[in-house]
Amino acid sequence: MTEYALILIGTVLVNNFVLVKFLGLCPFMGVSKKLETAAGMGLATTFVLTLSSITSWLVNQYLLVPLGIEYLRIIAFILVIAAVVQFTETVMRKSSPLLYQVLGIFLPLITTNCAVLGVALLNLQAKRSLVEATLYGFGAAVGFSLVLTLFAAVRERVAVGDVPEPFQGSAIALITAGLMSLAFMGFAGLVSS
Amino acid sequence: MAALLPLIGRRRLWTFHGGLHLPDEKALSNGRAVEGAPLPRRLIIPLLQHIGAPARPIAQVGERVLKGQLLALADGNVSACVHASSSGTLVAIEDHPVPHPSGLSAPCAVIETDGEDTWAELPEPMGGYPQLDPAEIRERIRWAGVVGLGGASFPSSVKLNPSTDHRIRTLIINGAECEPYITCDDLLMRERAGSILAGARIMRHLLGGARILIGIEDNKPEACEALRFALAETDMRGYTEIRSIPTLYPSGGEKQLIRILTGKEVPSHAIPAQIGIVCQNVGTAAAVADAVLEGRPLISRIVTVTGRAIGEPRNLEVRIGTPVSELIARAGGYRERPRKLVCGGPMMGFDLASADVPVTKSANCILALTEAEAPDPGPALACIRCGRCAEVCPAKLLPQQLYWHARAKDLDRAQDYHLFDCIECGCCAQVCPSHIPLVQYYRYAKNEVWAREQEKRSAQQARARHEARQSRLERQERERKARLRQKKASLDAAPGAGQSEQDAKKAAIAAARQRAAAKKASA
């Protein structure tokens, strides 16, 4: 039980995928202008990450390993992730067309989100069980959503403030992200693993 | 013991969040008794001096009008009547500059006074009003054009007509007069305390028998004394209380005074009637007494003319429609050139571009401020996020957040921070170290929201009309096609019938020809 709790805290805070591992920065910067969009993106990524970490683990365990074609795992995982993202897109188009429209190109770009592929490969590397792998993926997504929401909230406030002209737009956003990353360094050593 | 409990509960006063201690400057103008302003040569009476629809003129241009005569009728439910403030000739109903922050003109009835000041025939005094139908009394108040004289000018007959789901338990009479410089209510309470109480008694009757609480700031001890003295001479002691409240701006705000006297807070987007309270100004109460007990319409009010630029600051009993310039002249003229001329108080008043505008029902003070009293603070600096504005806001809002979002024109976010609960008291702008015109931003934002809602409504209406037009055109097209089809079908279906018709015609023509030929032959 503690194992699972530690995995969660580890992925959400200590080894946060965005601010500590620096993976998945593209949607982090691109979708964080508005809080509602960011929250929607977080949910979409959570869905994709959890589902893809389960399916990639299954594909690895029951297709790649028995047939001895582990060298094809990157291609196979990308295939799986692309399918899951497409499925998410189709569902989202039906259930929340506005969010679909607003996320725009960033929704299919979850396929190329290095965090998603990273989770799948890291699960393999650490030889986790199915449950642990699922939890790891879920935790990574929760960490991503958390940081994305926080960043969007800060960006909204900064946007109405008095930013000097050379710093407006992406510049101040990246500086803010850097400061947040510094803050998350404070979690180092929280979990001894 | 049981008798003590209500005493303990009643005597308590509450506080509201924030507020400012401002130098009250009342001593400038409260030393002299109220005097009458002289009758001006011309009275300019705006048709809109209240919240709601402008009054519709019923008097004819060129007609001789008498004092108290009805000039314009209230248009609709939320509106008020307008009367002639003196006798004379109604020379015009035309646009004239009125006291308004925009400086624009509005339709006014212009009367050239004849100096005789003859009263028109007034309706009967309703001395025995407790026996009368409340609707009749409200109709009299409505006829008299009584509006809230505390500044909001909401038609009083509407406010004194609570809906059946609100049971009014408390009537608050607002004698706080918290804004600096203004002393008109102070003098009214000192000189006409009896009228105020009589008016409150009438209002209580209209509201179904509530208790009465009169709130007066403690910088007006004479007014308090005068009212207590007058109360002792009435039969109202059983349900009326006079409370002296600590002097703090803006205690006179409706929601703030309710909080101080009863401890209750008026919910956001609600009116006090929804928590069983009605609040009326002392001036309104006196006007109600005049209307009901003497049959007199609202044609004059007390106006404070003050500021260190005025020669002899004082209070004057002014006829509605008197030009402000004549008031200033009556108060000793300008001692020095003023930097600002304000209609209202220094916190919530607005600038007057010229003194040619008339006094309206809501003009409680004319303030001529010198350079020393109102120095130019210079251009606004950047907000340093100090938070002083939030410390003083009496509505417990976050003025800093409202500022950021109003500035960025993000009206949805501004409304999330309860933009419409702002009472525009000006406390935040007063304490801002960067002297940012905060209240201007909120006023702009509120106007924008209303304008956008109005545009949305117009757009929806236009869309509905457009769609109706499209369906009408389609329907006409379909009908036209259906007619064509029918015609074509009838032609195709019976070609023989057409032929026989033609034969019959030919036969008839041949027969007519034969008859004509026969006639010719026989002739």
Add this chain to the structure above:
Amino acid sequence: MLTAILAMTGLSCALGLLLGYSAMRFRVEGNPIADQIDALLPQTQCGQCGHPGCRPYAEALARGEDEINKCVPGGEATLLALADLLGREPVALEIAEKPPAVAVIDEQTCIGCTLCLQACPVDAIVGAAKQLHGVIAADCTGCELCLPPCPVDCIRMVPIAADIPHWRWPYPSSKSSARATTPEHEAPQAA
């Protein structure tokens, strides 16, 4: 080698079937985005955006075929609202905003030809053949589509009056101080 190819093909087919099924199951009818865009447009039906009405423009925007800065009557407010809704960058308006106006028919010159009646997209002109035509000011959206058809040129656009009911508090300018200076006041003689 062969196993690898077969396995990948098999995996792709399986995933493809799954996606095909989900595409059928979660099919989307209609265009709800267009409805939301249409709700933001001012419904003047003037055609100044290049589309024959507000609904076609909304649908073009929903398909991503057009820019958001085309609506002239909507002005800056509509531009910002569209930018907010669609997550696009607000760009400057193409054509400058005009003050809102309503059409007024000169009664002396009107010949009762009904051409303007037919042109009005919201049926704001009343009248009949050989009868006087009049514009219902409350329903007129200021689209100016009635001006070209009139053969005697008797319609003109009158800007909506700037009077107290239409006045709005202005946006505080960066130059204004907390309490603006007022014009100089004369010092009249004491009474």
